[in-house]
Amino acid sequence: MGVNHKTAIVTGAGSGIGAGIAAMLAQKGANVIVLDLNRAGAEKTAGEITAAGGKAIALQVDVTSWPEVCAAVAEAARVFGTVDILVNNAGALKDSSILKMSEQDWDLVIDTCLKGSWHCCKAVLGHMRRQNFGRVVNITSRAWLGNPGQSNYSSAKAGIVGLTMSLALEFARYGVTLNIVAPGFIEAPMARRLPPETQQKVINAQPIKRPGRIEDVANAVLYFCDEDTSYVTGQILYVDGGRHVV
Numbered sequence: 001m002g003v004n005h006k007t008a009i010v011t012g013a014g015s016g017i018g019a020g021i022a023a024m025l026a027q028k029g030a031n032v033i034v035l036d037l038n039r040a041g042a043e044k045t046a047g048e049i050t051a052a053g054g055k056a057i058a059l060q061v062d063v064t065s066w067p068e069v070c071a072a073v074a075e076a077a078r079v080f081g082t083v084d085i086l087v088n089n090a091g092a093l094k095d096s097s098i099l100k101m102s103e104q105d106w107d108l109v110i111d112t113c114l115k116g117s118w119h120c121c122k123a124v125l126g127h128m129r130r131q132n133f134g135r136v137v138n139i140t141s142r143a144w145l146g147n148p149g150q151s152n153y154s155s156a157k158a159g160i161v162g163l164t165m166s167l168a169l170e171f172a173r174y175g176v177t178l179n180i181v182a183p184g185f186i187e188a189p190m191a192r193r194l195p196p197e198t199q200q201k202v203i204n205a206q207p208i209k210r211p212g213r214i215e216d217v218a219n220a221v222l223y224f225c226d227e228d229t230s231y232v233t234g235q236i237l238y239v240d241g242g243r244h245v246v
């Protein structure tokens with residue numbers, strides 16, 4: 001049971017949280033497709049997994065491109081025979097007040113986070129339906145509840161919630177579950193790009209007054225990916241030190 005011998009695609013796995021999720025899945029016995037726009041990052045993650053005795057391949061893919069995503073899923077199925085798990089983790093940030101936000105910055109964040117997740121779901125769900133098994137975990141953010149200066153990011157992450165809930169209903173009858181992990185402030189590149197005083201303010205606002213670790217997120221993802229987690233779908237698990245309750 002668990003994820004042993006399952007094949008998992010992790011997007012945005014060339015860095016930060018995605019790299020941690022890929023490593024955790026590989027450590028538990030999954031074959032991992034490390035997918036990222038950044039080829040060097042993807043190769044680094046896959047190399048580290050292989051060096052630790054795991055199975056991984058790196059693919060340079062832009063999740064905003066439907067043909068690239070289709071080709072990557074076909075390659076994953078060719079190499080490992082199937083696709084059992086998808087973790088939609090690739091994301092982008094372009095924060096500013098709506099009054100200053102360009103249309104490009106709106107499109108980039110919506111396309112990377114939301115359209116990219118839709119592309120990847122669309123590309124794997126046919127395989128999963130045919131094999132009557134699948135686990136999809138979509139990484140949103142506590143910010144889907146709203147954050148000043150993040151109208152693009154919050155909208156994209158809220159869209160991921162709607163996408164996941166709809167598909168959870170659509171695919172429940174095929175043994176495919178879709179769930180959401182919503183991190184708060186995590187020791188990973190995206191949060192670390194914030195000004196230090198903002199980082200401290202965010203941590204101070206949390207009931208648990210420390211940054212989250214990448215492993216905290218990876219553990220939550222692992223729970224939803226487990227073959228035994230078959231009666232949980234359409235769920236949101238916050239990994240945010242309790243911030244969503246405040």
Ligand SMILES: NC(=O)c1ccc[n+]([C@@H]2O[C@H](COP(=O)([O-])OP(=O)(O)OC[C@H]3O[C@@H](n4cnc5c(N)ncnc54)[C@H](O)[C@@H]3O)[C@@H](O)[C@H]2O)c1
Pocket residue numbers: 011012013014015016017018035036037038041061062063064089090091092112116139140141142182183184185186187188189190191192
């Ligand atoms: N770090 C945090 O505190 C935090 C909090 C909440 C949610 N998240 C979410 O977790 C995820 C990972 O965040 P992170 O901090 O590890 O950031 P990160 O910037 O280290 O990782 C994002 C990865 O996505 C890749 N990527 C970007 N655009 C892509 C595209 N078009 N196609 C394929 N890959 C693409 C990047 O190359 C990068 O490797 C993101 O979805 C983010 O929104 C992070």
